Amino acid sequence: MSHSDATLISTIAVSLGYALLGGFVAAKLRLSPIVGYLFAGIAVGPFTPGFAADAHLAAQLAEIGVILLMFGVGMHFSLADLRAVWRIAVPGAIIQIAVAASLAAALAQSWGWPLEAAIVFGISLSVASTVVLLRALEAQGQQQSEIGKIAVGWLLIEDLMMVLVMVLLPALTESAARADLLLDLAWTLGKVVAFVVLMLVVGVRVLPWLLDQIAATGSRELFTLAVVAAALGIAFGAAELFGISYALAAFLAGFVISESDHSHRATADSQPLQDAFAVLFFVAVGMLFDPSILYAEPLKLLAVLAIVIIGKALISLLLVLVFRYPRQTAFTIGASLAQIGEFSFVIAALAAQANILPHEAYNLILAAALISITLNPAIFAVARRLAPQ
Numbered sequence: 164m165s166h167s168d169a170t171l172i173s174t175i176a177v178s179l180g181y182a183l184l185g186g187f188v189a190a191k192l193r194l195s196p197i198v199g200y201l202f203a204g205i206a207v208g209p210f211t212p213g214f215a216a217d218a219h220l221a222a223q224l225a226e227i228g229v230i231l232l233m234f235g236v237g238m239h240f241s242l243a244d245l246r247a248v249w250r251i252a253v254p255g256a257i258i259q260i261a262v263a264a265s266l267a268a269a270l271a272q273s274w275g276w277p278l279e280a281a282i283v284f285g286i287s288l289s290v291a292s293t294v295v296l297l298r299a300l301e302a303q304g305q306q307q308s309e310i311g312k313i314a315v316g317w318l319l320i321e322d323l324m325m326v327l328v329m330v331l332l333p334a335l336t337e338s339a340a341r342a343d344l345l346l347d348l349a350w351t352l353g354k355v356v357a358f359v360v361l362m363l364v365v366g367v368r369v370l371p372w373l374l375d376q377i378a379a380t381g382s383r384e385l386f387t388l389a390v391v392a393a394a395l396g397i398a399f400g401a402a403e404l405f406g407i408s409y410a411l412a413a414f415l416a417g418f419v420i421s422e423s424d425h426s427h428r429a430t431a432d433s434q435p436l437q438d439a440f441a442v443l444f445f446v447a448v449g450m451l452f453d454p455s456i457l458y459a460e461p462l463k464l465l466a467v468l469a470i471v472i473i474g475k476a477l478i479s480l481l482l483v484l485v486f487r488y489p490r491q492t493a494f495t496i497g498a499s500l501a502q503i504g505e506f507s508f509v510i511a512a513l514a515a516q517a518n519i520l521p522h523e524a525y526n527l528i529l530a531a532a533l534i535s536i537t538l539n540p541a542i543f544a545v546a547r548r549l550a551p552q
Contacts, residue, residue, distance in 0.1 A: 174216040175224070178446045179439070181206050186442075195295050197504065198537050200442050201529070204449020211454070221447040227395070228444025229509055230413040231437040234394040236293065236322060237417020238430050245316050252316035255482045259317075259500065260324060263289040263475050270466055276521065283332070283514040284524050288471055288531065290325050292504020293318045294441075295536055299499065299543055310492050314499045317479075325506040329408045330355050332513055351406075358405045362415045366397075370416070371423035378425055386425075387432040393420065394433070410509065448508045448529065456526035463523075467531045472538065476501040494550035498543045502535035503528070 185199030185206075207216040245252065268285030272278065296318055300311045330351065370393060377389040394413050401412030420429050456464065480497035484490070511528045514520040 170217045171220055174220045175443070177214055178203065178207055178216055178221065178224075178443060182442045182446050193540055195299075195536050195539065197292070197295060197445055198533060200445035201449040201452070201533055201536075204446040205452050205454065206449075207446070208450035208452065210452070216446075216450060218450060221443070221450055224440065224443045225447035225512075226409065228440040228442075228447070230394060230398045230409045231391075231433075231440045232444060232505060233326075233410040233413040234398075234417040234433070235430075235437045235441075237414040237419075238421045238426060238433075239417075245319055248313045248316035251313060251483065251486045251488065252320050255479065255486070255496075256317050256320035256324065258482060259475065259478050260286070260289040260321060262478050263470060266474055267467070267470050270470065271524070274463065276524070279519050280514075280521060280524060283510065283519055284528070286325075286328055287507045287511045287514075287528050288467065288503055289475070290321045290506045290510075291318060291475070291500045291502055292506070292532075292536065293322060295502055295504050295539060296499050299539060303543070310495045313483075313488075313492065314496055317496065317500070322506065325510060326411050326414055328510060329410050329513065332510070332517070354405045355407055355411070358401055358407055358412070359415065362397075362419055366416070366419045367422060370419050371425070374420070374423055374425045374429065378428075383432070386428065387436075390420070390429045390433045391436060408513075444505075444508075448512070451512075451525065452529040452533075453522070453526050456523065456530055460523065460527070464527060464530055467527050468534060471503055471531050471535050472501045472542065476542070491550040494546040495543075498539070498546035501542050502539045503532045504536065507532060 181203035182200045185201075185203040186196035187199070189196050189199030189202075205211055207214055209215050209218065264282070264285035266285070267288040268281040271281035271284045276284070293315075296314055300314065373393075374386070374389060377386050380386075394416055397416040398409040398412040401407050402409055405412075420426060423429070476497035479500045480493045483493035483496050507528055511520060511525050515522070515525050
């Protein structure tokens with residue numbers, strides 16, 4: 164194989180190299196490394212001069228990144244933590260998503276977009292990034308505080324709602340031109356329920372047992388292989404047999420493993436691979452971004468940023484105050500949600516592939532993510548100054 168044919172190697176090598184540089188610069192600037200990864204994707208994408216990575220291969224690598232990202236979310240999902248804050252996290256997340264999505268959808272319709280595109284656009288802007296939130300809480304040492312647990316619980320509810328959206332989106336797109344929409348939705352939900360039952364009845368017994376057998380061999384690489392094979396194998400099998408998304412299947416696989424005795428080891432051993440492919444996911448997302456949106460549609464971008472940074476922050480701040488929590492908690496939660504991230508990309512990508520979202524919408528979402536994630540540390544600093552200690 165000649166060097167010119169090694170497109171997979173060149174795509175991975177150059178993408179990771181650019182991501183390393185971008186992430187390092189972002190970290191030095193006290194920004195989320197995700198900003199650096201997205202800019203790395205822009206640098207190796209088709210809209211900027213110089214090396215252009217293979218977009219088709221990058222999309223497949225991004226799919227693996229989504230699987231491992233959702234697998235990690237599932238392994239970190241804690242019913243105990245959620246139960247402790249469910250009284251504010253559940254209604255807060257649902258109301259905040261509904262209001263923010265409605266505002267964004269109304270804005271999109273005022274631009275003349277179809278209703279389906281407006282709804283998906285609104286949903287994409289309504290959910291914040293768990294990764295960005297966790298990094299921000301870690302920087303402030305608030306992971307285990309009451310504020311941190313409320314914020315994480317809130318984002319977990321948002322993540323679960325976005326998983327549901329990903330389940331329903333294919334049925335909605337396939338049925339857009341047909342009259343049997345409800346039948347298709349019922350069929351899709353039925354397959355999802357069947358898979359969930361299979362995982363909760365059979366998976367909770369088979370996967371922990373399998374990890375027990377592999378752990379007994381004393382081989383570290385076999386254990387890591389078993390965890391990764393479970394994530395990718397279950398995701399692929401569920402997509403083939405049940406027709407559901409890789410993301411949902413990977414999330415459930417991670418959740419089942421999180422309930423086993425080997426959950427901590429599984430998380431630690433699979434984390435490096437999850438991190439590497441998550442980086443490739445963000446790079447692939449950045450490759451699809453056309454920077455021309457920054458000067459072609461500046462007013463639309465400002466309107467989108469107003470909803471993401473100001474609208475979402477105010478909605479969540481007021482909701483927390485309504486539930487009679489301290490102002491410090493309200494301001495911190497507001498700052499936590501004033502950004503969008505990975506789920507926004509995943510949903511927007513699915514909708515773009517199904518020709519629901521126009522290319523302009525995808526670029527607006529990516530631009531809003533880049534800017535809101537970049538500004539999030541400053542937003543937290545402002546929240547600390549405004550909130551009484």
